[in-house]
Each structure stands twice: as structure tokens, then as C-alpha cells.
Amino acid sequence: MRRAVGALLRKDLLVELRTKEAVPAMALFSISTFVVFHFGLDRSSLDGSLAAGVLWVTLLFAAVLGINRLFVAEVEQGGFDGFLLAPVDRTSLLVAKVLALLAFLVLVQLIAVPAFAFLLLGPSPWQALPELLAVLALADIGLAVIGTLVSAIAIRTRARDLIVPILLLPLLIPLVLAAAQATAPLLALDGAGPLPERWLAILAIYDGVFGLIAYAIFDFLLED
Amino acid sequence: MTDLALELRGLGRRYGERPALQDVTLKLEHGATLVVFGPNGAGKTTLLRVLAGLLRPHAGDVRVLGARLPDEGWRARGRVGLLTHEPLLYRELSARENLRFHARLHGVAPQRVDEVLEAVALRVRADDPIAELSRGMVQRAAVARAILHDPALLLLDEPLANLDPAAAAVLEPLIGRSSGRTRVVTSHDPAGGLAEGDVALGLRGGRVALLAPVAEIDERRVRELYA
Numbered sequence: 001m002r003r004a005v006g007a008l009l010r011k012d013l014l015v016e017l018r019t020k021e022a023v024p025a026m027a028l029f030s031i032s033t034f035v036v037f038h039f040g041l042d043r044s045s046l047d048g049s050l051a052a053g054v055l056w057v058t059l060l061f062a063a064v065l066g067i068n069r070l071f072v073a074e075v076e077q078g079g080f081d082g083f084l085l086a087p088v089d090r091t092s093l094l095v096a097k098v099l100a101l102l103a104f105l106v107l108v109q110l111i112a113v114p115a116f117a118f119l120l121l122g123p124s125p126w127q128a129l130p131e132l133l134a135v136l137a138l139a140d141i142g143l144a145v146i147g148t149l150v151s152a153i154a155i156r157t158r159a160r161d162l163i164v165p166i167l168l169l170p171l172l173i174p175l176v177l178a179a180a181q182a183t184a185p186l187l188a189l190d191g192a193g194p195l196p197e198r199w200l201a202i203l204a205i206y207d208g209v210f211g212l213i214a215y216a217i218f219d220f221l222l223e224d
Numbered sequence: 225m226t227d228l229a230l231e232l233r234g235l236g237r238r239y240g241e242r243p244a245l246q247d248v249t250l251k252l253e254h255g256a257t258l259v260v261f262g263p264n265g266a267g268k269t270t271l272l273r274v275l276a277g278l279l280r281p282h283a284g285d286v287r288v289l290g291a292r293l294p295d296e297g298w299r300a301r302g303r304v305g306l307l308t309h310e311p312l313l314y315r316e317l318s319a320r321e322n323l324r325f326h327a328r329l330h331g332v333a334p335q336r337v338d339e340v341l342e343a344v345a346l347r348v349r350a351d352d353p354i355a356e357l358s359r360g361m362v363q364r365a366a367v368a369r370a371i372l373h374d375p376a377l378l379l380l381d382e383p384l385a386n387l388d389p390a391a392a393a394v395l396e397p398l399i400g401r402s403s404g405r406t407r408v409v410t411s412h413d414p415a416g417g418l419a420e421g422d423v424a425l426g427l428r429g430g431r432v433a434l435l436a437p438v439a440e441i442d443e444r445r446v447r448e449l450y451a
Contacts, residue, residue, distance in 0.1 A: 007328035011321075018353070039370065040319040078312035081278055082369070086329035087302030224279050 001095070002086035008096030013103065015073055018044040022069045023107050025072045026062040030112035032117045033058045045122035052183035055116055056139070056176045060104075060169075062112065067147035068164050070097055071155040084222065094148060094218040102144040109122045109136060121187065131170035132183065134194075138203040145207060146171050149214045170208075178202040227343065229254045229377055230275065231291060231404040236283030244270040244447035245430045248284070252423060254376075255405040259438070260419030261357045261414065263450050266427040268410040269308065275408060276306045278375055289376055302330055305375030306320035307383050307399070311366035315355040319365040321347055323372055340368040345394050359362075359386040364395065371398050378407045 016022055046054060074080045083093055113136070115152070117125040125132060144176050146169065154163035178199045185193030230252040245267045251366040252258045259266045273279040274386035275288055277297040286292065306312070313322045323337040341350045344364040355360055363386045370378065383399055384392050397403060401420055411417030418424060418438045426434025426449045433449055434441070 003331065004329055007325055009315070011325045014321065015314055015316050062262055073314060077314050078308075078310040079304070079314065081276075081308075081310070082312040082326060084305055085276060085300070085301065085304060086326070087331070089330055098327065 001089045001092045004086070004092035005096045005099070007100050008093060010085070012096065012100040016104070017101075022066040026065050026104065026108040029065055029087060029113040029217060030058050030062045031115050032062065034116055038119055039172050046120050047187055047189040049123040049180065050182040051187045052122055054120065055183065056189075058116070058178045059109065059139075060143070060172060060176050062108055063089070063101075063105060063143050063147060064165055064168060066101060066108075067151045068161060070101060070148060072152040074197065080222070089221045090222055091215060092196075093222070094214055096153075097148045097152075098144045099212075100146055102140055105140045105143060109140070113198055123187055123189050123192070126188070128186040128195070131192070131195040132186050133168075134185070134200065135179055135182045135203070138200060139175060139209060141205045142175045142203060142210065143172065145210045145214050146175070149210065149218070149221075152218065175203065175206055178206065196200040228287070228427050229256070230258070230408070231287040232284065233286075234284035235271075235274065235286055237267075237274055237279060237281050241278065243430050245274070245427075248427075248432055249331065250423070250425060250432070250435055252406065252408070254406050255404060256422040257292075257401060257409060257420060258423045258425055260408060260410045260425045260427065261412070261417060261434070261446050261449050262427035264379065267430040267451075268389055268427055269381055269383075270430075271427070272308070272381055272408060274411065275377075276304050276379055276451060278306075284293055284401045286381065302373060303376045305370040305373070305377070306379045307319060307366055307370040308381045309385070311354070311362050312369060313354045313362070314363055316353055318351045318355070319361075319368065320350040321398060322365065323368055326369050326372055332373050336372060340372050343371075343394075344368045345391075360391050364389055365390060367395050367399055376406060377401070378405050380407060380409045382410055382412065412450075414443040419447065 110140050150168045151166055153167065154160040157163050182199035182203065185196060228251050231429060232248050232250050235245055235248040236243065262268050270279065274281050274286065277293060277300060280294045288300045289303050290390060291297060297405050320337060320341065323340065324334065327334060328338050341347045344367055346361060346364050346368065349361060354365060378399055380399060409420055424434060424436060424438050424441055425432065426446065428449055434445060
């Protein structure tokens with residue numbers, strides 16, 4: 001399976017490098033949204049739960065753009081057929097797509113989070129950087145797993161651009177809630193508070209549950 | 225274990241309520257070529273996709289290389305090469321990159337990529353993106369992909385479409401009669417198709433309208449399928 005995952009992941013990253021379809025759009029969307037929030041809220045700086053909410057809602061909607069594109073090449077250029085003809089475990093496609101989406105999210109956040117700190121954030125993001133990275137990592141895994149699952153469900157429908165947000169957003173409400181709750185004390189104006197471990201645990205459990213669900217049903221999604 | 229390459233009994237396949245294949249029954253020995261005729265929409269491509277394991281049969285018993293579909297489809301995977309109207313290649317990647325990707329999926333040695341690029345006479349343009357190649361070159365790259373893993377069964381959907389005579393001659397030893405492979409080939413060319421095959425199958429409306437060794441039929445019977 002490692003061979004197949006490696007081949008699929010390498011191919012996805014190479015295609016993105018050539019087309020630049022997902023990551024630049026996601027990053028540009030994030031920055032644009034921060035600017036909109038900057039003027040829409042009429043505040044030059046945010047902190048605490050409002051800052052956490054703005055950050056996670058923006059990252060969530062940016063992720064939707066990438067999730068919408070995740071399987072497009074497989075459908076439009078015959079990637080599914082090429083993959084299904086090969087003697088490999090079908091789960092390798094799930095793993096490779098989760099890793100590819102995870103890579104896209106990390107790349108976008110390398111741009112979006114500093115932009116958020118520069119454009120909107122009152123307190124310094126450096127005060128609790130390791131804790132913030134832990135929250136980002138757990139939330140990104142959940143986004144990648146659930147996003148891949150929903151994208152695989154939606155891709156064979158005619159209205160995939162509508163199906164993805166309709167299915168995805170309700171499934172991601174608990175994840176965004178937990179991520180925002182875990183992030184809020186880290187962005188407090190009067191100094192970063194301790195990382196709320198309860199919300200971190202909820203993120204980890206949510207990731208695990210959806211990881212198992214995706215593993216259980218992904219093969220069936222590839223059936224005609 | 226059967227020694228037949230293909231064994232179909234009462235194969236049926238629907239798209240929604242519309243039947244695409246009905247009660248298709250045939251046998252094909254290893255090393256033989258089945259040439260499939262029929263007007264557009266007769267079910268030729270659907271038949272190839274079922275045999276490739278990409279579509280589930282909805283009725284009947286289907287055995288491909290001894291594997292019963294769909295339950296034992298995994299046994300046939302990797303032993304079938306499919307060439308369709310879609311090249312199954314990523315447009316942004318070069319022919320070499322596409323073939324390396326498929327070589328990794330099939331567990332094929334990387335040197336084989338250069339061998340097949342040479343065989344389809346595409347080495348000079350091997351590093352250009354597929355999107356920048358002519359249709360004929362894309363077809364040659366698709367042939368390279370289909371034979372990369374040296375499949376026991378080749379499923380070819382009008383394989384010479386988009387090819388000039390010189391390119392067709394280059395590909396003949398790879399996917400033609402002289403390749404010695406078991407093949408299922410769709411064709412709209414009665415004379416050319418009959419020259420290619422050992423057994424002729426005619427489909428009309430998803431049903432078998434003609435099934436006989438090519439030695440026992442003439443072009444006229446094939447042309448009647450299109451009437």
C-alpha cells in the first residue's frame with residue numbers, strides 16, 4: 001500500500017504544482033476574507049473567541065475550495081479508471097487524498113495564519129505557538145479526512161459544487177467548534193491561557209471516528 | 225479453474241432502467257481475438273468496461289482470466305490492459321510522468337517506461353505535457369499505458385482511431401494480431417475488423433445479433449448490423 005500511496009500522493013502534488021488550481025485559490029480566499037472581516041467588523045484587531053471564530057470560519061471555507069477540486073482530475077481525466085485497473089488496495093487512494101489535502105491545508109495556513117496575525121490579530125501569535133500548532137494539526141487532520149470522504153461522495157454527482165458544502169459544513173460544525181474553543185484562550189489579549197485539553201481531546205476523537213468511518217466506506221464509494 | 229480467457233453467460237448490465245447489455249453469452253480462448261461490431265450505443269464500450277472490472281455486471285455469470293466478476297475482480301486486476309476513447313492520462317503531466325505513475329501502481333520496473341516509450345515511438349516528446357501532444361501522440365501514449373504492465377488480456381476500444389498509417393504500423397506488434405495477446409477489439413470497419421479477429425461479436429441494442437468465427441462470416445453480415 002505504501003507504494004501506491006506514494007505514487008498517488010506524488011502525482012497529486014505534481015499536478016497541483018503544474019496547475020496551481022487549489023492552494024493559491026485557497027490562500028487568496030483566506031486573505032480576502034480576513035480583509036472583509038477587517039472592514040466588516042470595523043475593528044483593527046481581534047482577540048479571544050472572536051479571533052478564534054474568524055480564523056476557523058475562514059480556514060473552513062478556504063478548505064471547501066480545495067475539497068471541491070480534490071477528485072476533479074480523477075473524474076475528468078480518467079484517474080479513477082486508471083487507478084481501479086491497478087492491482088492495489090483501494091484504501092491507498094483514500095490515504096493519498098487525505099495526505100494531499102493535508103499538505104494543501106498546511107501550505108495555505110503557512111500563508112493564511114501569518115496574514116491573520118498581521119491583518120486582524122491583537123495579541124501576538126507567538127505567545128502560544130506550539131499549542132496553536134497542535135490545534136491546527138488536529139483540526140487539519142479532521143478537515144482532510146472528512147473533506148476527502150465528502151469529496152468522494154460528491155464527485156460522481158452532477159451538482160458536486162453544491163453537494164460538497166451541503167454535506168461538509170454540518171459534519172464540520174463540531175470540529176470547527178472544538179478548534180475555535182481550543183484556540184480562543186491561546187489568543188487572549190491579556191496573555192495566552194492554558195490549552196483546553198478537553199477540546200483537544202474532542203478534536204482527536206472526532207478525527208479518529210471519521211478516520212474509521214472513511215476507512216470502512218471508501219471502497220464502496222469507488223464502486224459504480 | 226477455467227482455461228478460457230473469457231466466459232460470459234447471460235451477461236446483463238443496465239444504466240438506471242435502460243438496459244445496455246442483455247443476455248450476452250460467449251467464450252474466448254487464450255491468445256484469441258474477439259472483434260466486437262455494432263452501431264453507436266450498441267453496448268460495445270459497456271462490454272469492455274464490464275470486462276475490465278470498471279462496471280458491475282447486473283445479471284449473468286462473467287469470468288475474466290478465470291476470475292468471477294465482480295466478487296473475484298481483484299484477481300484479474302493488473303492483468304487487463306484497457307484502451308478507451310479516454311487516454312486515462314493526466315493532461316498536466318508528461319507521458320513519462322504518467323507512465324512512471326502507472327508503473328508504480330502496477331509494480332512495474334521503471335526501466336519498462338523507457339522501453340514502452342521507445343516501442344510507441346514517443347521518446348522525443350516523452351517529457352512534454354500530454355496537453356501539448358497531438359491526438360495521435362496521445363493515443364500512442366495511451367497504448368503505452370495500456371501495455372506497460374504486459375497484460376494477459378487487452379481490451380481495445382477502436383484502437384486505431386486518431387492514428388495515421390505509420391503510427392498504426394508502429395503499434396501493430398504491441399496491440400495488433402501479431403502481439404499474440406488475448407484481445408477484445410471494438411471496430412466499425414467490417415473488413416479491417418474481420419481481418420483482426422478470430423471470433424466476431426455483433427451487438428445491436430445491447431443484445432447479441434451475431435456471434436461466429438470470422439472464417440464463417442463475411443463483411444455483408446457485419447454491415448447488416450448497421451442497417
